[in-house]
Amino acid sequence: MNQLRRFGILAALILVIGVGRAQAASTLIIVHKDLATSKITAEELESIYLGKKTLWESGSKIAPVILIEDSAGGKEFIETVLSKTVPQYRAYWKRRLFSGGGSFPRSFPSSAEIVDFVAKTPGAIGVVDGSTRDERVKVVALSK
Amino acid sequence: MKLRFWGVAGLVCLAISTRVEAIDWDKVTFNGYTSLEIERQLEPKGEGRGDPHTSFDAKEFDIVLNIQATDSIRATANIIWEHGPATEDGRGNIALEYGFVEYSYSDLFRFRAGKMLTPFGVFNEIHTAKIAFLSVQEPLSLNKPDRIVKSAFRFYPRYGSGLSFLGDGMIGSKRWEYVVFIANGDQIVSKDDPNNPYELDDNNSKSVTARIRLEPTESFRVGGSYYRDSYSAKNKRYRSLAASGLEFEFNRGGLQVLAEAAFASRENIDRSKTREATWYIQPAFHFENGVTPYVRYDWVDPDRDKSSDQGHDLIVGVNYEFQPGFMVRIENNWFKGQKNTDLASYPGGDYNEIKASIVLGW
Numbered sequence: 001m002n003q004l005r006r007f008g009i010l011a012a013l014i015l016v017i018g019v020g021r022a023q024a025a026s027t028l029i030i031v032h033k034d035l036a037t038s039k040i041t042a043e044e045l046e047s048i049y050l051g052k053k054t055l056w057e058s059g060s061k062i063a064p065v066i067l068i069e070d071s072a073g074g075k076e077f078i079e080t081v082l083s084k085t086v087p088q089y090r091a092y093w094k095r096r097l098f099s100g101g102g103s104f105p106r107s108f109p110s111s112a113e114i115v116d117f118v119a120k121t122p123g124a125i126g127v128v129d130g131s132t133r134d135e136r137v138k139v140v141a142l143s144k
Numbered sequence: 145m146k147l148r149f150w151g152v153a154g155l156v157c158l159a160i161s162t163r164v165e166a167i168d169w170d171k172v173t174f175n176g177y178t179s180l181e182i183e184r185q186l187e188p189k190g191e192g193r194g195d196p197h198t199s200f201d202a203k204e205f206d207i208v209l210n211i212q213a214t215d216s217i218r219a220t221a222n223i224i225w226e227h228g229p230a231t232e233d234g235r236g237n238i239a240l241e242y243g244f245v246e247y248s249y250s251d252l253f254r255f256r257a258g259k260m261l262t263p264f265g266v267f268n269e270i271h272t273a274k275i276a277f278l279s280v281q282e283p284l285s286l287n288k289p290d291r292i293v294k295s296a297f298r299f300y301p302r303y304g305s306g307l308s309f310l311g312d313g314m315i316g317s318k319r320w321e322y323v324v325f326i327a328n329g330d331q332i333v334s335k336d337d338p339n340n341p342y343e344l345d346d347n348n349s350k351s352v353t354a355r356i357r358l359e360p361t362e363s364f365r366v367g368g369s370y371y372r373d374s375y376s377a378k379n380k381r382y383r384s385l386a387a388s389g390l391e392f393e394f395n396r397g398g399l400q401v402l403a404e405a406a407f408a409s410r411e412n413i414d415r416s417k418t419r420e421a422t423w424y425i426q427p428a429f430h431f432e433n434g435v436t437p438y439v440r441y442d443w444v445d446p447d448r449d450k451s452s453d454q455g456h457d458l459i460v461g462v463n464y465e466f467q468p469g470f471m472v473r474i475e476n477n478w479f480k481g482q483k484n485t486d487l488a489s490y491p492g493g494d495y496n497e498i499k500a501s502i503v504l505g506w
Contacts, residue, residue, distance in 0.1 A: 043314065043317060047251075047312070047314075047319070052251065052312035052319065052321070053251050053312070054248060054251055055215070055216070055248060055250060055251060059215060059216065060215050061212065061215035061216070069468075070468075083362040083363075084395075085397070085398070085430075087430050087434075087465075088395055088430075090468065091276070094273070094275055094276040094505060095270055095273075095276045095277075097175055097208065098175075098177070098208060098222070098269075098270050098273035098275070098276050098505075099261065099269035099270050099273075099276075100220050100222070100242050100244065100260070100261070100269065102210060102218065102220075103173045103175070103210050121170070123215070
């Protein structure tokens with residue numbers, strides 16, 4: 001059951017994020033250029049956006065950012081990668097935020113704004129449209 | 145005189161500009177919530193302690209502040225204005241719900257210092273944040289059992305000053321989290337007690353709260369909580385309190401089922417013990433248009449060694465989130481007790497109360 005779930009998440013992410021096949025991908029994971037990270041696992045990505053992983057291995061703070069929840073890209077990411085519906089995602093973060101557990105990941109209406117934020121924010125990670133190309137940020141691969 | 149004015153004005157400007165530069169607003173977030181509640185006891189009319197006049201309650205206005213001071217240090221606070229406070233008239237309540245600093249050594253080892261809400265069960269840490277749950281009030285069985293059966297006692301104090309250790313981890317691909325909170329504990333003998341438990345402890349015993357949660361699957365979470373403390377020597381009725389709780393949450397699609405149970409043992413001054421038990425279950429279904437009907441059954445047994453003293457509250461309600469963070473909810477509460485029950489709002493009898501609220505969060 002567990003293996004099946006892992007395989008399901010990976011298959012969905014490979015479809016959505018398109019590791020190593022940026023041309024065909026609908027979504028890309030980008031990070032600040034100074035980060036040593038070049039790949040990330042599905043579990044790590046999920047933990048980051050649920051506020052359970054807040055520090056990179058270097059000890060620097062992770063600043064996650066996504067497309068707004070109402071956008072097609074934001075909704076797709078929440079449903080596919082976080083395995084939650086948008087209302088469940090909001091409810092989860094409201095509970096966490098108002099019990100003192102930290103703030104929602106920042107959200108922006110466009111990939112261009114996410115790229116700008118990631119480029120200027122050390123420790124930032126974002127999920128953007130697959131057609132986005134910008135040398136100011138680094139694209140990371142999804143690993144097993 | 146003019147020179148003095150401009151000199152002072154210049155100094156003020158300098159001070160303000162220095163302070164503005166000292167704050168990196170990208171590292172500060174402001175959130176909050178507010179709600180208005182409406183309650184009316186429907187039956188029986190003219191009796192009991194429920195609200196017969198359909199009163200409005202300016203329940204709360206809260207500001208939640210988060211400051212990421214450095215990569216590993218965060219400060220957070222929640223300030224509440226409750227029931228339309230007016231200090232001039234001695235009404236309402238203004239309080240620091242929580243205010244603490246958190247240091248993260250790693251995601252598995254974090255440390256908090258300050259005033260915190262006791263991390264017992266699901267609802268205590270969000271009990272004022274009505275925006276974070278569906279019903280008008282948090283489940284009373286675990287959080288305010290004395291509001292269902294008057295003789296029931298609470299399983300833990302709402303807040304505490306102290307230290308907590310917490311973290312998130314993985315066992316294989318399963319998420320888990322823990323928190324251990326050490327605080328002064330509950331020492332209030334009466335409201336007139338001059339001792340402030342958030343400043344001074346009046347005994348050597350510290351309260352300990354611990355909670356652990358595990359997610360066996362993406363849709364299922366289970367957890368357990370524990371609280372223990374010895375009361376102040378000034379307390380002439382009770383010696384100590386120990387409580388344990390269990391929680392279950394299931395989410396799949398629009399379906400959510402939430403359930404908790406708690407058991408407590410309070411040692412009385414004559415060394416006898418009063419054993420209390422309570423539980424609730426709350427199924428709900430979220431439709432895509434923002435409508436979420438819910439049902440909750442709260443059950444309280446204030447003394448497991450006495451018979452026919454249990455009470456319950458059956459709630460049927462609907463929550464409508466017509467814009468993200470803006471909700472309206474209405475529910476009916478049927479309070480019913482066994483023959484020896486002392487129901488909180490209508491001793492000795494069953495009653496029916498309708499409740500509604502408008503809630504906004506940002």
